[in-house]
Amino acid sequence: MKAKRIYLLLLSSMFLSLSFAQNAKLRQADKEYRDFAYVKTSEILLEVANKGYKSVDLFQKLGNSFYFRNRMEEAAKWYGELMQLTEDVDREYMFRYAQSLKAIKNYDESDRWMKKFYEADKADLRGKAFASNVDYLSTIEKLSDDFTVNNMSINTELSEFGTVQYKNLLVFSSTRGGGKEYQWNEQPFLNLYQAVKQPDGSYIHVEEFDESLNSKFHESTPTFTSDDRTIYFTRNSYVNNRLKKDEGGTVRLKVFRSTLDDEGNWSDPESLIINNDAYSVANPTINAAGTKLYYASDMPGTLGASDIFMSEIDKDGNVGKPVNLGSVINTEAKETFPYINAEGDLFYSSNGKAGLGGFDVYVVRGFEKKMENNEALGTQNLGKPVNSSKDDFGYYENNGTREGFFSSNRDGGKGDDDIYSFTIPECEQTVEGTVKDKKTLELLADATVILFDKEGKELQRMTTKVDGEYKFNIECDKEFLVRGEKELYISDEKRFLTPRTSQELVVELLLDKDEVAIAEATNLRDALDLNPIYFDLDKSNIRPDAEIELQKVISVLKKYPKINLDVRSHTDSRASDTYNQALSERRNKSTIKYIVEVGGIDAGRISGKGYGESQLLNKCSNGVDCNEEEHQLNRRSDFIIKEM
Missing domain, CATH: 2.115.10.20 (Glycosyl hydrolase domain; family 43)
Structure with missing residues (x-):
């Protein structure tokens, strides 16, 4: 009986010694972890974990000590142990676990945990990005290039x-x-x-x-x-x-x-x-x-x-x-x-x-x-x-x-x-197509096709032959605009973005016979479906993309020499009333100057005024919280026919 008591005392003493030693290691690991010494942290905690000790804190710190050093295979292992022990953890560990799994190409399991992460807080941008593009792998594959690193x-x-x-x-x-x-x-x-x-x-x-x-x-x-x-x-x-x-x-x-x-x-x-x-x-x-x-x-x-x-x-x-x-x-x-x-x-x-x-x-x-x-x-x-x-x-x-x-x-x-x-791979693109009558689909000869960059700067132009065809060599991964014009027709234009890899693009241009209804009080902005006349911030000079739209106005003025036009320039409500009034007047003068000097239109046919923010089209007055699209609606130029 006495021997048995001695044995139990020795056994108890041994367990206490092991417990004290383990606690000492955990305390040392905590200190190293607080000092961001992740290598030493992982070495100490691995020794404890390999002896069978389990805890939420242990697995969190082990996972983190590998995750923050980009040792994702080990991070995934210990975050996995954490999730088996309990899923009642800060959702950030779900995200790190998903990222660790993705790094070792376990995409299915990574996606499963990203779904859990998203469902735990649907406002998080990381979860929303995943939920809005669950087919992200195939999307990325389409964006990939074939070159050697x-x-x-x-x-x-x-x-x-x-x-x-x-x-x-x-x-x-x-x-x-x-x-x-x-x-x-x-x-x-x-x-x-x-x-x-x-x-x-x-x-x-x-x-x-x-x-x-x-x-x-x-x-x-x-x-x-x-x-x-x-x-x-x-x-x-x-x-x-x-x-x-x-x-x-x-x-x-x-x-x-x-x-x-x-x-x-x-x-x-x-x-x-x-x-x-x-x-x-x-x-x-x-x-x-x-x-x-x-x-x-x-x-x-x-x-x-x-x-x-x-x-x-x-x-x-x-x-x-x-x-x-x-x-x-x-x-x-x-x-x-x-x-x-x-x-x-x-x-x-x-x-x-x-x-x-x-x-x-x-x-x-x-x-x-x-x-x-x-x-x-x-x-x-x-x-x-x-x-x-x-x-x-x-x-x-x-x-x-x-x-x-x-x-x-x-x-x-x-x-x-x-x-x-x-x-960087060389990339060659072509854009080609035909110019046709929109109603009859007849191929149009002697049509002028013009290529512009995204800012409206003319790059190339050509005239179609009897086959109505056009073709331009262009750069990859750029935005362009192509326009078709022909006398007695309304021009047609298409914007397009070229892919990042070499291929041929086909853009058809369909021109409608000129039957636009023109009368007094007509706003050419609506009749011609003009894009907004953009100006750089706080500037009044005519930008290349605005030139494209103003050329449409000039075409109408040349076709109808008896038209007199009133140009009305408006701003949004941001900045002071006085500032916006002055800005709209400067922009109005620049617009009229372009029509007269570049378009060759008699100055006596054009009048104009800047209205600042006095004629807003929506609720976006001073102090009202509006988005950029709502403000853009108010930044406009009207071209009103006042006499024919």
Whole structure:
């Protein structure tokens, strides 16, 4: 009996020792986790989990310690253990589990958890994006291109990413420098490096970009102004050679700027006014004009983990207030690594949209022009081979040299993140068709067919022969307008967007005999079905797209030489009454001047007046909350026939 009691005491003591040891490990793991030391966290917790211990907190931290290091196979395993233990968890774990499953190409199971995620909160933009496009995989497949991406020779077994071309160099970020390690992933801190372009297009001779710009902490994601005299880049927040943490213990990122002097030396980097010790600002890109800086941040007003923002840069280099680019681009997840190309297309990476997995690269074509014109934005996935089931980010392209670069941690790479290069494929398109009588479908000879770009600038024109046919060679992935004209006929025009891959487009033009009812008090805006006469913000000059519409008015005036016209220009209610009145008068004068000077119409036949916001067509007066379409209805030009 005594021996039995001793045995039980020993057994109890052993269990207590194991329990104390386990609790000590869990406490140590908690400390490492709070310090963002995810490698050490996972090592400790794996030891505990492999001994059979289970808890919600354990599986959450294990999943997160792999998820935040992009170790998605392990993350999926431990999030799966969490969901088997309980589904009564923060819905963010459903999203992370779905993302982890997608990264290992388990799309069916990923979609099942995204559906649960959406049903838990149908207002979340990430869930809505999934629910609105459940057939996203086939959509992305259609957007994919057939070209080869190459893992560059400059990559190492560590991390390389964030490329930009500078003169004959490729400048990028890398952890190859050794030295102090970053506890998040136990790799050295990032610095800026360069590789030199060779005649065959390869890049070799890797070395530090500039020692004066690199510190012992992170420097990454450079961007240069078009004159090569100014660099913007990301850097850790630090003071007195020590990392600076916010109240939550996070080391924030900031955007710095440096300028090149005449001796070729970079100035001491200055922190931009948009930076703050309470949040991160990172991954800058500057437009070709040097007037807008785009970047990622988790500042107040962010929809998710980070959003894409923009700040104006004035002629003195002052950086303006951050503007969030909105919910078409940003989600409740993470949007980052913006890049604006020379044509004004905005590229960025997101893990909050319906993509192939991890971060995918998305693009808003014609972003800057659409923002200027208050046009609706549309974003699309770049598809394969740029995107994969893993993280794809840091996109950069040079349409002049037809070179492209991006970064990825996809399978088959040399290290953690690698830089991939590709040649932008040549793309040839044709648009062709016939010009016919709309009623009889007779082929029309001697019709003039004119091709315009999206801004209304004439590109090409030709005259049809007896077969009524026309054909133009055009660029891919662009918007065009084609118009058919013939004497005694009303012109017909069609807008179209060319695909990203080579093919032939057919656009038929049907011309109706000129039977438009013209009488006194007729508004030619309605009779001719004119598109709105757009002006740039706060400007009164006639834009190329407005010229197309004004040419229709001029055609009527030439056909009916006895018509006298009253031009009436209107604004919406935004800005003051006095300002809008003056703006409408300037725009009215510009419109009349174009009709007279360009159209060759006698000035005595044209009168006009600006009405400001005095004749609104809807409720959108001062102080009334209206959307852009409602305001657009009030920004109009009327062309009233006052005498025939």
